[in-house]
Amino acid sequence: MADPTSPTTNAPSIPSGPTPPTSLGSGSRTRRQGSSAESAASNVDTTNPFRQGFPNPLRPLPQANFIVGAKDAESIDWWESIQAAAIGYMKVRGIAWNTVTLINRRNPRHEPGPDDLTILITALHDVASDSWYLMLQDLQGYLQDRGLTYLRVEIMDDRFARTPDHFVVESAHPLVYAWPGICDCIIRVLGAAPWFTLTAVRRGINKIPENNPITVLITTPDPPSLHPVITSIESICENAGFVLKVEVLEESGLFAMDNPGEVTLDSSSFANPISMGSSVSPKSIQDSSGTIGGGIVLSKGKFRARTGVTNFHVMRTKNFPQMYVDNGLRPEQSPGVNVQAVVPSNQDYKFNLNNQQSFLGNAIERPLAIARKTWGMLGEERDEKRIQLFESRKQTCRQLIDELQTFNRHAGNLWAASGFRIHPQNQFGIDWALVKLLGHRPTPNILPTVAEFLALGAAEFTNEISIATMELEEWSSENVKAGEVVFKRGRTTGLTIGKFSSINPRVHLDGKICSVWQVIGQRGKPFCRKGDSGSFIIDSAGRWCALLFASPYEDTGDAYVLPVDVLIADIESMTGGTVSLP
Numbered sequence: 137m138a139d140p141t142s143p144t145t146n147a148p149s150i151p152s153g154p155t156p157p158t159s160l161g162s163g164s165r166t167r168r169q170g171s172s173a174e175s176a177a178s179n180v181d182t183t184n185p186f187r188q189g190f191p192n193p194l195r196p197l198p199q200a201n202f203i204v205g206a207k208d209a210e211s212i213d214w215w216e217s218i219q220a221a222a223i224g225y226m227k228v229r230g231i232a233w234n235t236v237t238l239i240n241r242r243n244p245r246h247e248p249g250p251d252d253l254t255i256l257i258t259a260l261h262d263v264a265s266d267s268w269y270l271m272l273q274d275l276q277g278y279l280q281d282r283g284l285t286y287l288r289v290e291i292m293d294d295r296f297a298r299t300p301d302h303f304v305v306e307s308a309h310p311l312v313y314a315w316p317g318i319c320d321c322i323i324r325v326l327g328a329a330p331w332f333t334l335t336a337v338r339r340g341i342n343k344i345p346e347n348n349p350i351t352v353l354i355t356t357p358d359p360p361s362l363h364p365v366i367t368s369i370e371s372i373c374e375n376a377g378f379v380l381k382v383e384v385l386e387e388s389g390l391f392a393m394d395n396p397g398e399v400t401l402d403s404s405s406f407a408n409p410i411s412m413g414s415s416v417s418p419k420s421i422q423d424s425s426g427t428i429g430g431g432i433v434l435s436k437g438k439f440r441a442r443t444g445v446t447n448f449h450v451m452r453t454k455n456f457p458q459m460y461v462d463n464g465l466r467p468e469q470s471p472g473v474n475v476q477a478v479v480p481s482n483q484d485y486k487f488n489l490n491n492q493q494s495f496l497g498n499a500i501e502r503p504l505a506i507a508r509k510t511w512g513m514l515g516e517e518r519d520e521k522r523i524q525l526f527e528s529r530k531q532t533c534r535q536l537i538d539e540l541q542t543f544n545r546h547a548g549n550l551w552a553a554s555g556f557r558i559h560p561q562n563q564f565g566i567d568w569a570l571v572k573l574l575g576h577r578p579t580p581n582i583l584p585t586v587a588e589f590l591a592l593g594a595a596e597f598t599n600e601i602s603i604a605t606m607e608l609e610e611w612s613s614e615n616v617k618a619g620e621v622v623f624k625r626g627r628t629t630g631l632t633i634g635k636f637s638s639i640n641p642r643v644h645l646d647g648k649i650c651s652v653w654q655v656i657g658q659r660g661k662p663f664c665r666k667g668d669s670g671s672f673i674i675d676s677a678g679r680w681c682a683l684l685f686a687s688p689y690e691d692t693g694d695a696y697v698l699p700v701d702v703l704i705a706d707i708e709s710m711t712g713g714t715v716s717l718p
Contacts, residue, residue: 189290200244225274229267233259254288261293303338303345307618307638335641355387413625417481425481426450427627429672431579434713443570446670451569464555475550548573556646565650567685581608603678611680613701626668634663652696662693
């Protein structure tokens with residue numbers, strides 16, 4: 137039997153069974169437009185012309201490929217005939233194909249399932265032809281006749297079938313003014329179905345933003361539960377005068393913090409100063425990380441408290457009292473919860489310490505032992521020099537390990553927090569936390585250098601940035617508006633740049649529906665990832681303008697943020713103090 141995981145490059149003859157069509161037929165040209173009625177009738181998803189297949193709808197991107205295990209492959213005795221049939225149908229339809237493989241295909245964040253087995257075809261696609269659609273119909277009938285209806289089939293043009301980018305909807309577009317009303321209607325249709333976020337963006341793969349369709353995006357932990365209302369949402373948009381795509385994306389949650397990707401920290405992360413973008417976690421939590429956006433000072437009379445700013449969901453611990461989740465935590469209440477903060481986070485500390493210990497063993501001590509053995513047998517001078525070199529490296533590495541192990545990461549205690557609340561006037565979601573910092577942990581709010589911006593390679597963004605100071609000196613929400621360029625420094629993605637969207641999303645914040653501002657990154661580069669929650673958003677003039685608190689799109693890395701004027705007013709109301717910068 138052929139290896140089910142290896143691409144096929146030869147076209148065997150068509151096996152016995154239903155005879156493939158000998159002409160291209162007269163497939164309706166409307167099919168390639170992704171008509172939902174046509175796709176549903178044939179169970180072929182043609183929504184994306186460069187990624188089609190069945191059953192309809194295809195699983196949303198990203199999808200990762202996993203090999204078919206040897207044990208499973210032994211029970212598959214039909215693959216060669218199915219493979220030949222697919223190739224035969226493509227030849228008849230005039231499709232220039234590259235590979236035909238049998239794989240397990242699923243979202244990389246999901247556990248394996250019995251319905252992951254997929255026939256994956258890569259081929260070139262002519263959007264003026266219905267050849268893909270007709271071939272899929274042929275292959276679908278062939279599989280049905282053989283009782284193989286559980287198989288998934290995808291055909292993709294690798295040049296275009298990638299995760300789409302997000303672009304800002306231009307502020308002059310009529311949808312911007314109609315969106316609040318459309319949004320309210322969609323929320324009513326969603327009802328009690330589970331969802332996290334609702335927004336609209338230009339979404340696609342075209343380099344020119346305006347050439348990508350405006351798409352209504354809904355994130356949910358359970359996409360099938362929302363599929364029945366997609367048609368109703370499309371109708372809401374059409375009744376308002378807009379023909380929009382509607383996509384449902386699967387995400388595990390609103391907050392991007394738990395189990396973020398591992399990052400290698402530089403030595404400055406294990407020094408007393410807490411810089412903007414440092415990683416943080418509660419001392420009691422081992423597997424999550426957030427970001428200290430920067431530092432502020434709270435003053436009340438002669439009292440002054442120097443604090444680091446992050447999100448409440450970053451500092452929320454297991455069994456955190458619900459009364460503080462609902463109403464917020466005031467300074468006089470914080471001793472009762474006693475949440476200690478560590479910078480860097482436990483997760484990052486363990487990863488970097490393990491890296492250094494592994495490097496010491498594998499890259500230094502092991503070759504050092506070999507060099508000693510060789511020198512003992514041959515006594516050559518070069519081996520003696522190698523021993524001296526490795527001994528020097530060993531001493532340096534051990535010193536670094538000792539510094540990591542003895543570094544006091546305790547940064548302070550949770551002093552005040554917003555809980556999860558909705559602003560009564562503007563309906564913004566509120567999610568902030570203040571860590572009262574110890575005296576030996578200063579917070580210099582140092583802004584990026586010109587060289588750092590140039591390294592981003594995004595002239596269309598960075599040309600709009602003009603920073604007159606090296607240190608953060610003021611805040612303002614003046615530039616929290618559509619199309620404005622902003623940047624942030626976060627624990628996971630570091631320095632990134634993006635633009636404010638003209639569409640204000642709606643968010644389910646701990647069961648409450650609220651408004652937020654959305655920041656979309658430069659094309660093909662995420663603005664944030666898991667672990668960046670708590671980052672300060674800085675405008676093009678170098679002013680603090682918002683606080684990042686959610687990243688609902690794991691693939692594109694958009695950010696949801698709270699304007700700084702709303703944030704500062706809420707902090708002052710909760711603490712009774714006046715906010716200033718250090």
